[in-house]
Amino acid sequence: MFSTPPIPKPVRGRPPFFLLCFPQKRQCPLSSFSLLSVNHFAVCTVRKNNLNPLSLADDNRRRIRYHSAVDAREPKYSVLEHTADLGLRVRGETLEQLFVHAAEAMLHCMIRVEPFEPVKTVPVGLDGRDWEDLLVRWLGEILYWFQGEKRVTIRARISSLSSRRLEGMLDTISYDPTHQEILCDIKAVTYHQIAVLEQNGVWEATVILDV
Amino acid sequence: MAIPLEKLDSCRWLIPKKGSMRVPGLLFSTERLLQDIRNDQSLVQVCNVAAMPGIVGYSLAMPDIHWGYGFPIGGVAAFDAEEGVISPGGVGYDINCGCRLMTTSLRASDLSGLMQTLVTELFKNIPTGIGSTGSVRLSRKDQDKVAVEGAAWAVKNGYGEPGDLNHTEDRGTMDGADPSVVSERARKRGIDQLGTLGSGNHFLEIQVVDTLYDAQKARAFGLFEGQVTVFIHSGSRGYGHQVCDDFLKEMGNMFPIDTFQLPDRQLVCAPLSSDLGRRYLSGMACAANYAWANRQILMHWTREVFQRTLQVTPRDLGMHLLYDVCHNIAKREQHILEGTAMTLCVHRKGATRALPPKHPQLPDTYRTTGQPVLIPGDMGTYSFVLAGAAAAMQHSFGSSCHGAGRVLSRSKAIKLSKGRSIHRELEDKGILVQSRGKTTLKEEMPDAYKDVSQVVGAVHDAGLATKVARLRPLGVIKG
Numbered sequence: 107m108f109s110t111p112p113i114p115k116p117v118r119g120r121p122p123f124f125l126l127c128f129p130q131k132r133q134c135p136l137s138s139f140s141l142l143s144v145n146h147f148a149v150c151t152v153r154k155n156n157l158n159p160l161s162l163a164d165d166n167r168r169r170i171r172y173h174s175a176v177d178a179r180e181p182k183y184s185v186l187e188h189t190a191d192l193g194l195r196v197r198g199e200t201l202e203q204l205f206v207h208a209a210e211a212m213l214h215c216m217i218r219v220e221p222f223e224p225v226k227t228v229p230v231g232l233d234g235r236d237w238e239d240l241l242v243r244w245l246g247e248i249l250y251w252f253q254g255e256k257r258v259t260i261r262a263r264i265s266s267l268s269s270r271r272l273e274g275m276l277d278t279i280s281y282d283p284t285h286q287e288i289l290c291d292i293k294a295v296t297y298h299q300i301a302v303l304e305q306n307g308v309w310e311a312t313v314i315l316d317v
Numbered sequence: 318m319a320i321p322l323e324k325l326d327s328c329r330w331l332i333p334k335k336g337s338m339r340v341p342g343l344l345f346s347t348e349r350l351l352q353d354i355r356n357d358q359s360l361v362q363v364c365n366v367a368a369m370p371g372i373v374g375y376s377l378a379m380p381d382i383h384w385g386y387g388f389p390i391g392g393v394a395a396f397d398a399e400e401g402v403i404s405p406g407g408v409g410y411d412i413n414c415g416c417r418l419m420t421t422s423l424r425a426s427d428l429s430g431l432m433q434t435l436v437t438e439l440f441k442n443i444p445t446g447i448g449s450t451g452s453v454r455l456s457r458k459d460q461d462k463v464a465v466e467g468a469a470w471a472v473k474n475g476y477g478e479p480g481d482l483n484h485t486e487d488r489g490t491m492d493g494a495d496p497s498v499v500s501e502r503a504r505k506r507g508i509d510q511l512g513t514l515g516s517g518n519h520f521l522e523i524q525v526v527d528t529l530y531d532a533q534k535a536r537a538f539g540l541f542e543g544q545v546t547v548f549i550h551s552g553s554r555g556y557g558h559q560v561c562d563d564f565l566k567e568m569g570n571m572f573p574i575d576t577f578q579l580p581d582r583q584l585v586c587a588p589l590s591s592d593l594g595r596r597y598l599s600g601m602a603c604a605a606n607y608a609w610a611n612r613q614i615l616m617h618w619t620r621e622v623f624q625r626t627l628q629v630t631p632r633d634l635g636m637h638l639l640y641d642v643c644h645n646i647a648k649r650e651q652h653i654l655e656g657t658a659m660t661l662c663v664h665r666k667g668a669t670r671a672l673p674p675k676h677p678q679l680p681d682t683y684r685t686t687g688q689p690v691l692i693p694g695d696m697g698t699y700s701f702v703l704a705g706a707a708a709a710m711q712h713s714f715g716s717s718c719h720g721a722g723r724v725l726s727r728s729k730a731i732k733l734s735k736g737r738s739i740h741r742e743l744e745d746k747g748i749l750v751q752s753r754g755k756t757t758l759k760e761e762m763p764d765a766y767k768d769v770s771q772v773v774g775a776v777h778d779a780g781l782a783t784k785v786a787r788l789r790p791l792g793v794i795k796g
Contacts, residue, residue, distance in 0.1 A: 187726045190383060190390060238582070239569060246562060253555055254505045256448075281448070290727075291447040291516045291754070291796075293558050294410045297565065297582035298386030314386055316410050316558075317517065317727065 183211035192290060192315040193299075197308055201237070202264045204302070204309040205244055205272070209262035212245050212295075212315065217258055218287040219279070226257065228276040237302040240272050241311055245295040248276060253293075256281040292317055320360040322351075328380075328779045329712075332360065337580065338367040343375035345713070345779045350380050350771055353724045357384035359391070365580040366394050371401025371589075373661065374654055377713055379668050380775035381722030381767060385409075387583030390667035390723075393716045398649060398660040402586035403594045405568065405601075407664035408647050410561045412601055413608035414519075414552030415643035417485070418691050418702065418788075419616060420538075421623070422635030423545040425525040425791065431627060435523065436749045436792040438626045443521055443618055444513040445796040446753030451512030453614060460504060461496040463511065467606030468641075471613035477620075481613060483680045485641040486670065489609040494602035499556075500563045503600075507556025507607060512614040514551050516754055516796030518720075518761055521619065522548040522693070524700060524788040534704050534785045537686045538639055546788055547623075547636070548700055549615050550693055552645070557604035564597045589662055598647070605646060612641060639702070640689035644669045644719035652714055663714045671705035671717035671782045690717050690782045692773055696750065696795070697743055697763035700788040701773045708780030717782045718773070721766035727756075734759040743793075752795035761795065 186193030194211050198204030230247055234240035251257045257278035264274040294316040301312040322344065323331040330351070332342030342363040346354060354360065359382045366388055367376035373395050382391030387406030396402055428435065444451045455463065463470045468489025472479055482488045514521060526544040529535045540546075553560075568585045571593060579585060587594040620636045627634070647664045654661075672679055672688040679688055687705035694700045698721075709715045725733065739758040743750050752758050777784050 185728055187728065188384060190385060190723050190726075192727065235569065235574070243566065246566075250502055250506075250559075253448075254502050254559070283448070288447045288754075289756070293555075294562055296386040297406075297569070297585070300582060316386065 182207045185215070186312070188314060190317075191296070192292065192317050194313050194315065196311045196313070199308065201309055202267050204311055205241060205264050205267065206262055208241060208245060208311055208313065209248055209259065212248065212292065213259060215290050216252070216288065216292050218289055219258055219260060220285040223279050223282075225260070225277045225279055228257070228278055230272070230274045230276055232272045234270060234272070237269050238297070238300040240269070241302055241313065242295050242297055242300055244272055244274075245313065249292060249295060251276060251278055252281065258286060290317055319355075320364060328775045332363060332367075332376075334367070338364055338376075339369070340367050340372050340375055342367055342378065343712070344378040344382070345775055345781065346378070346380045346382075347771060347775045347778075350767060350775060353767055354382055356724070359384045359389040362387070362389040362581070363392065365584060366392060366407070368580055369394070369396070369402060369404065369584060369586060370577070371396040373397055373401070373659070374714065377716065379716070379718040380772045381667070381718040381720055383722045383724070385666065387581050388664070388666040391718060392666050393663065393668045393714060395652065395661040395663045395714045396589065398589055398662055401589055401662055403589050403597055403647060403662055404584055404586035404664065405561045405564045405597060406583040406585065407666055408561065408601060409645040409666045410558045411552040411645055412557035412561060412604035413643040414645045415486075415608065415612070415641065416548060416550040416691050416693055417612050417616060417641035418639045418689070419547045419549075419619070419636050420540060420639050421545045421547070422633060424543045425545055426543070427627070428523075428545060428791070432523070432749055432792050435623070435626050436751055436794060438622050439521060439619065439792075440751040440794045442622050443615060443794060445516070445794055447516045447796060449513045449515070449796065450509040451614075453512040455508055455511060457504070460508060463610045464496040464499065464603035464606055465494045466490055466610075468609040468613040471610045471617070476614045476617040481616070481638045483682070484638045485609060485613075486643055489606075489613060489641065491602040491605045493599055494606050495596075495599035496603055498596045498600045499560060499603050503556050503559035503563060506559045507554060510554040510556065511607070511611055512618070513554060513611070514549075514615060514794070514796055515554055516757065519551045520548075520693075520696060520793055520795045521615065522696070522700070522790050523792040524548060524790050526786055527699065527789040528787040530784040530786065531704070534686045534783075537682070538689055538702065538785060539637060540639070540702065540786045546639075547619055548691070548693055548788070549612055549619070551608070551612055551615060553604040553608035554611065556607045560600045560604045564600060568593060568597070601647060605643065608643070609641070640691060642669045642689075642691050650715065652710070661714065663716070665716055667719045668716045669719045670715055671703070671709040671713075672715055673705050673707040673710055676705070687782070689785075692718060692720060692769065694721050694769035695763045695766040696761060696790060696793045697746060697748065698769055698790075700790070701769065701784060702786040702788065703773065703776065703782035704785050706780050706783050709782060712779070713781055717776050721769035721772055723765055724767055725765040727760040727765075730762055730765040731756060731759045733764055734762055748790045749792040750795065751793075754796060757795050
């Protein structure tokens with residue numbers, strides 16, 4: 107998943123960007139764009155003009171509202187207030203979707219990415235004690251690939267998920283500071299107030315990240 | 318949830334034992350600071366820590382306390398060495414995050430017209446920022462030596478003087494480090510980060526001694542009014558973070574969640590007497606030593622930049638280490654509890670050791686004064702030097718605060734900074750800043766922190782440490 111550049115204020119009745127769907131990732135011929143990947147769809151946005159940066163929470167909520175191919179109206183995550191760290195509340199219709207959304211949320215807050223370069227796919231297999239433990243390990247894995255291996259995840263996929271085991275794939279590209287901007291230095295995924303709950307048919311997770 | 322507090326005196330508040338708490342909580346704070354403290358969940362965390370197995374005395378909270386994860390930031394807790402536990406969350410991810418203060422022979426007037434150049438040169442030569450890598454190339458064998466020897470390795474390899482170790486907590490080397498317990502992932506994260514400042518609230522600051530509160534102790538510390546000092550705040554970088562993360566996961570796997578309910582999963586722990594507990598302590602020592610080596614190297618480069626930029630000899634510069642303290646650590650220490658001498662494992666998460674005069678662990682230079690306690694403020698306000706006092710051993714397991722403590726979340730700080738140029742506001746105060754991250758200055762703006770003067774005042778009034786000097790910032794570099 108890529109973070110998007112600052113977007114124009116929404117104009118009533120008309121989204122301020124073009125939506126293009128590619129079955130596979132390729133170099134987009136348009137200049138000045140960024141890519142958001144949701145499950146197996148690629149959604150391109152074109153930056154219309156430059157704006158002053160928004161606050162972190164506002165900016166990310168607006169990006170999700172306009173860029174989610176899953177549900178354009180319902181934000182996938184929101185930022186929680188925490189004195190020293192970063193809190194996220196993430197939603198999904200299924201647990202698999204929740205875990206993917208959590209990965210996207212963390213990456214969305216962490217890094218702004220310009221495409222592309224050869225993608226390296228990393229298999230992930232994790233054991234955990236319960237959903238919460240698995241979620242922390244899943245996000246921690248993505249974070250390690252960035253912090254330790256200098257590889258940015260651009261798409262996170264879950265192939266199998268139970269309360270004790272997760273298997274998935276991370277599509278990653280090399281970290282390149284000339285084309286990628288770190289928005290927030292996320293150093294660890296904590297267990298503090300970690301929660302994975304189902305409410306009214308929607309799965310919701312709370313996770314606090316050490317910054 | 319409002320936590321009830323009973324006022325003991327003007328700067329101590331008791332949280333009575335209730336529910337699953339095994340000991341009461343004790344908060345060091347003024348009434349004014351309490352208003353900020355009550356705005357987040359830090360006091361709930363003090364109560365949660367009080368429920369941990371083997372905790373003795375009190376679950377302590379320093380005046381700079383704020384909401385952390387598991388333990389509050391500014392929390393201190395001691396556990397019986399035989400029956401208690403060790404908790405990686407009680408140390409923190411940034412193991413041995415700490416600071417050091419260097420004195421010089423220079424006066425602020427000696428830097429007239431040169432401050433901008435000096436700050437720029439420091440910014441160019443001290444690796445800062447997210448993902449920054451240093452120029453220290455470590456082989457795997459060297460990395461293990463750093464993990465075992467700490468600051469001593471740095472000095473042996475030409476980064477500083479042997480005398481620097483005398484004024485470093487534990488002489489910059491924690492015993493018991495065993496690199497074999499450190500994972501490949503931690504090694505990988507740390508292999509190219511030695512000699513880097515980091516990001517966020519880490520900084521290197523040029524200061525001037527603004528006020529002396531205790532002339533005798535100031536003289537013993539080598540401080541004089543108008544003197545140029547340098548403050549460095551940094552830690553164990555990705556190496557320490559990964560060590561903490563690895564052991565949190567391993568302890569999480571082993572923790573008997575069926576028989577013992579943790580109020581917060583980040584408080585996961587292992588008995589000090591267990592193999593897992595001992596391995597964590599060994600890994601923690603490796604990361605602590607990495608951090609000391611890191612700060613030693615940063616100091617060495619700072620010396621070089623000053624000498625080159627100001628065209629002075631080392632002798633004329635006279636940059637000496639006043640002291641280096643850690644504020645995220647766990648240590649085996651001897652304390653008297655209710656008249657009985659005990660060996661305890663003291664966890665300090667965002668808290669500084671504060672040994673009183675005559676303590677046997679002090680270097681000779683500070684036996685009469687007590688240990689220097691270094692309290693950095695935010696980048697727009699003062700930092701302080703204090704000296705450890707007797708009441709710290711009686712009331713706080715020889716501990717003091719570590720900084721100003723945050724009051725605003727990062728997102729709130731960014732919102733508050735809209736339309737403002739923090740860079741210019743600091744310049745208007747005579748403080749030159751260079752930072753790498755676009756949002757660093759906004760997130761770390763002075764309004765995001767408590768008033769450090771009040772925090773230090775509370776520590777002084779509680780008798781934990783006494784004020785010696787106040788330092789005003791002149792130039793700062795941040796990641």
